[in-house]
Amino acid sequence: MSVSSPVLEAVGALKVFPGVTALDRASFALGQGEVHALVGENGAGKSTLIKVLTGVYRLDEGEVRYRGERVEFSNPLEAQRAGISTIYQEVNLVPQMSVARNLFLGREPRGRFGLIDFPRMRERASEILRGYGVRADVRRPLGSLGLGAQQMVALARAVQADAQVVIMDEPTSSLEPREVDKLFRTIAELKAQGRSVIYVSHRLEELYRICDRVTVLRDGRLVHTGPLAELERLRLISLMLGRDLAEVAAEGLTKFSGQHHSHAAPVLQATGLRHRHVLDEVSLAVRPGEIVGLAGLLGSGRSETAKAIAGALPLDSGEVVVAGERVPGGSVAAAIRAGINLLPEDRKAEGIVPTLSVRENIVLAALPRLARAGIVSEGDVDRVVQKFMRRLRIKASGPGQRVSELSGGNQQKVLLARWLAMNPKVLLLDEPTRGIDVGAKAEVQALIDELAGEGLAVLLISSDLEELVEGSDRVVVLRDGAVAGELDGAGVTEDKIMAAIAGDNDD
Structure with missing residues (x-):
């Protein structure tokens, strides 16, 4: 598929955080009317690239182009207004607001005197969501729905916003099979309308089922881009991991x-x-x-x-x-x-404390055990943290790095380290x-x-x-x-x- 005139692209993208180069002059090009897989290990730079494309982060070097013009979105709302919508793995809507308000947030139907027409909004919300297999009272808070239903609300919102580019970050992680089928039908409809999709997933069968091309990132660098159908699965995994095919096959990763x-x-x-x-x-x-x-x-x-x-x-x-x-x-x-220790399903909402460091997150539960006469030895804390960072191979610039800056996989390892430090049964x-x-x-x-x-x-x-x-x-x-x-x-x-x-x- 030709991408001579990409609808959205990053050119020579460089983004550096303290101690970590998240994007190392990487490039990415999304063609009009294509479904493009973006893959790589955690820490490869996928999330950073998405945030650069949607105005969450500003590049240190390089540029973002949208419809052929250089753009510098200052926030995701600007990107959304320009026609770029993102559906994140952890639903980023407002759980306390009603389902209907979330669906139409910023685009509420107005009646006389410019007031929100709530009856019309609720009726329209119910109608739209039925098409996605969600049958719920749209007056209820979004947070009262299951994660799968919340994800479908986020999908419906992105599609209804008439976005020309829809970015989907692990969209099936909370969906049942029938919801996945509906998602894939929606993606096919978007493609038929000439709209473009960036699809981030670690489920290879999904990628080969719906994606036209693939871009592979590793350690912030572009290592491959091209038609997905021409890339064998084992070769794709080896590109993601930076290991040869024989090693991947032998380990059965x-x-x-x-x-x-x-x-x-x-x-x-x-x-x-x-x-x-x-x-x-x-x-x-x-x-x-x-x-x-x-x-x-x-x-x-x-x-x-x-x-x-x-x-x-x-x-x-x-x-x-x-x-x-x-x-x-x-x-x-x-x-x-x-x-008994529980590693929860929703690590962002129920697990990590995003404002704290890797070190603080690991020892959070173990502090009472480490205390002697109410005093915690910094040396004891350091030994526990270093032990589990080594054992679980947690990739971070150091124990002091904020845990929210880590990739999803490394955040999960931090949570595991927290509970292993408790010597659970x-x-x-x-x-x-x-x-x-x-x-x-x-x-x-x-x-x-x-x-x-x-x-x-x-x-x-x-x-x-x-x-x-x-x-x-x-x-x-x-x-x-x-x-x-x-x-x-x-x-x-x-x-x-x-x-x-x-x-x-x-x-």
């Missing part, structure tokens, strides 16, 4: 063993967990050195089960026992004292590889495998069935807040998990 069979008594025993309209008598057990997968569709109760075990969701009935001791329900502090991992690149995903998966090998009990929640099959000793399947089945050993297959989710257990 998308796989990890996860087989830690244990016949010991369960270290975690959750029995009859109930929370009205959310959990219905959920029971499961995890033994030392065992990885138990938790499968199910969005809304099946996966995250709620983890939060109930971790004390973050109060229970109507049921109990949690760790190492033979009952853990008081509804108390996060009690769960942590018992050795049970680790609850809710979508631990969501939205991180192939290389970081392999590292996190290998670390989970290693931790289980050291005797840690792991509950692994993932919407990626391949990840569950390859990484779990057993899989508990949830449906509508209840246990729909349990698979073990050779019975842990994608087909059997899907059958349990669907309620088809005849075999």
Whole structure:
């Protein structure tokens, strides 16, 4: 596909942060009416490039051109008004506002005297969202919807804004299969209308299904751009990682063993967990050195089960026992004292403290343990931080770098380091590889495998069935807040998990 007259491009883009060159004179060109994949490991520069294109960051050198003209957007609103909309992985709308207000924010229909016509706005919002498979009361706060529905609202908003360029950052990470199909149909419609899409995803099957061309970044540099159909998957992975094909194939970077069979008594025993309209008598057990997968569709109760075990969701009935001791329900502090640690699904909202440094984020939970007579030794803190930064290979300019400046994969490693510093007995991992690149995903998966090998009990929640099959000793399947089945050993297959989710257990 010719890009002789790109609709949006970056030329010689250089962006430097303290101690880190995020973009190293990289270039990117988006053709009109094309779907362009932007890929690379975490820290490769993808997010920085998007923020440069949309006015979040100003370049140190180089330029951005839109429709052939040099532009310098001072903020994302300017870019949006010019016709460039962005849908971020973490939905960047206003959770306290109604669904309808979010959909029309800045473009509200007006009636007499210039006042917002709320009835017309709500009616139009309901109509638009039904087309995206979202059936919700548009008067409700956006934050009351699930992440998948919020993502569809963000998509609908970008499309309704009549954007000529739509940037999608991991748009399917929170979507169910039917929502993914709707997203892909919408992308096809945008393309047919001559609009352009920048598509950022680590799900290779998605890229090959919908993208025309691909640009690969590594360490802030452009390493490849061209038609995606001409690039084999293994070659694409090798370009992203900067490793030769034989090494990638030998390591099997998308796989990890996860087989830690244990016949010991369960270290975690959750029995009859109930929370009205959310959990219905959920029971499961995890033994030392065992990885138990938790499968199910969005809304099946996966995250709620983890939060109930971790004390973050109060229970109507049921109990949690760790190492033979009952853990008081509804108390996060009690769960942590018992050795239960939860890595939440939404690391931005529920995990990292973005204004603090890498060092402060890692030791946040462990400070009481490090204190002697109420005083914390800086040397002890430094030793803990250095230990886990080395072990998890956290890429940062140093412990003092603000954690919000790290890539998504490295932020996830910081959260893992925080809880590993607590010497947990049970680790609850809710979508631990969501939205991180192939290389970081392999590292996190290998670390989970290693931790289980050291005797840690792991509950692994993932919407990626391949990840569950390859990484779990057993899989508990949830449906509508209840246990729909349990698979073990050779019975842990994608087909059997899907059958349990669907309620088809005849075999």
